[in-house]
Amino acid sequence: MSRNNAGLSAERIITEALRIIDGQGLRRLTMRRLGDALEVEAMAVYHHFPLGKEALFDGIVDYITDVSRADTPLTPGDPSSDASDDAGADDADDDPADDRPWDDRLRAWAHDYRARLLRHSGALPLLINRRPDSVAALRALDLHYAAFTEAGLNGPAVVRAGAALDAYVTGAVVHEVRAAGLPGPDPAAVDGRFPHVAALRDVGADHERQFREGLDTLLAGLTGR
Amino acid sequence: MSRNNAGLSAERIITEALRIIDGQGLRRLTMRRLGDALEVEAMAVYHHFPLGKEALFDGIVDYITDVSRADTPLTPGDPSSDASDDAGADDADDDPADDRPWDDRLRAWAHDYRARLLRHSGALPLLINRRPDSVAALRALDLHYAAFTEAGLNGPAVVRAGAALDAYVTGAVVHEVRAAGLPGPDPAAVDGRFPHVAALRDVGADHERQFREGLDTLLAGLTGR
């Protein structure tokens, strides 16, 4: 057995990095730990990401952003090193020329994207200060612009609508993730000072449903009602 | 001159940490660098934040979240060590019982909060996975719930409206910060593949105006129209 040529690839590295983020959190994603998980020396990663960890982060964000790529949820039992997923990667359906109405296309994107952000919510901090100029991001933006144009909007209104849609999904996910910790016993300080919060403390929230309804309202509001 | 008792305080530490974040970025905020900026040994910070850097991050997020506290923009010229801001800190106006109509109160909060997030956009990644259960966050939530109740909403609708408002501001800011890098020469890959993006590439965006209009639309949509 040669100790070289461990079958590393950018795809496999990103997938493993995401598994660590999902399972242990972003702070625990370390080049050395990532190497261990890939059964390789940490420095081997630099051969596929010469610009280092920041470039790896870019790759991770791209991976999550790319709705055309199948996403791997956190697998509890790990079949590990037996790499049966070698060829896989850029099978992007090759654009089957989606013929659904514009609003269905936008809804489908929004729900897919939300699901991916929630599944990898530990990577959310990475998303924030990375510019959305990857191919995956541009593909999504083009999809949005095409749909809103089809809906009858003109130039600046299309751009505004695209911005609003992106902001909506991101904002909803961030809110949901932040609130996720709260249902516990008590926010500690709900004494007499915050009566309205105390009164509404046990009102459950159906995030899924709220997202869907909010999205419908937004789309209606953006394209004349 | 005693080298002890350097006049350190949680407030001063947080302020200095924010200055580093705003000026150099979150990654450059280091306990040692923070110590240097405070003209103190790095380990002195641990006396005010015994739980370490994570607790400091909590403090930073609280500071930004607390709209009732005056915010310090990034000062170019630095009057430095001459601490003339000793007493300052928890002067929160002591609740002057805001008597403006509910929507004006919400608009004021939203614009203030947005401005703070934009001013300290480098700290946005910290906001994301911290639970909004600080006193400052609960005060804001109580303000929202009170306003929406005054607007005529009932139980679950109030909670939904509060969630939507928070998500809106966060989402808008994150979108704006992400897009901030883009107006440059070219997103690199606007060849023939993304015709709609290419066509709308030079449509400028007035974020301030768009935020205001979107907020108005949201408030109208949330409270019967």
Added chain:
DNA sequence: ACCTGAACACCGTTCAAGT
């Protein structure tokens, strides 16, 4: 081309010690 192993500068945090 792909990976290893030692090395370097730096990091968060602990702890005993000073005043």
Added chain:
DNA sequence: ACCTGAACACCGTTCAAGT
């Protein structure tokens, strides 16, 4: 109570070397 200084385990990254 408040801060220092040395120490420890760990980190990202470089570089020469192996195959």
